[in-house]
Amino acid sequence: MDFYFGNSPPYPNNYAHNSLNMALSSPEIALSDYLMLDDYVDHQDSRSSQSTESSEKATFNDATHGFSTGATSKNNNINCKNGINENKGGVGPRIAFRTKSELEIMDGGYKWRKYGKKSVKSSPNLRNYYKCSSGGCSVKKRVERDRDDYSYVITTYEGVHNHESPFTTYYSPISFVHSDTTFK
């Protein structure tokens, strides 16, 4: 599995915006990289035509950076059809952020409940598992330190919030995402 990061998301639809807002509304996200998991952009015919030339782009894989393809989890098999990611039995698309930060918290105003912590073989660091604690919202995230650079935090979001973050709604500089047509 490959994924990409940079300033220009290769697949700029609203599926990512909840997670994007979540991260971008955090002060420490200014130094972050945006990562799009490869299976999410499946069916986007040509990567060469994507506007990623000017953005920082890299290809990671499971072995080198500890990202799971989710193949071992019954809820993590994600297929993308017609440009829209479909997560069979899961909660939606997955987006990862690589953030240069001392903190591992990028809640963007959402409330997260930690439900697991695991050491993974692909990384010397512990991986933390969180669920959105808002009722009816099943968004999950994984947080771990970059194995190559401890100053970076890798946060992987899975799914789309079915509610808005108060933080995002009232304070995010890109809050227009949640409005119809009014760009601020």
Place this chain on the structure above:
DNA sequence: CGTGTTTGACCTGCGC
């Protein structure tokens, strides 16, 4: 007492 965290056990899929 309610909410969140910790942590060992358990479940599931994959590779050999």
Place this chain on the structure above:
DNA sequence: GCGCAGGTCAAACACG
């Protein structure tokens, strides 16, 4: 079939 690895559960615990 077995072992491994990643992900989740849930009881115990901590804290306000």
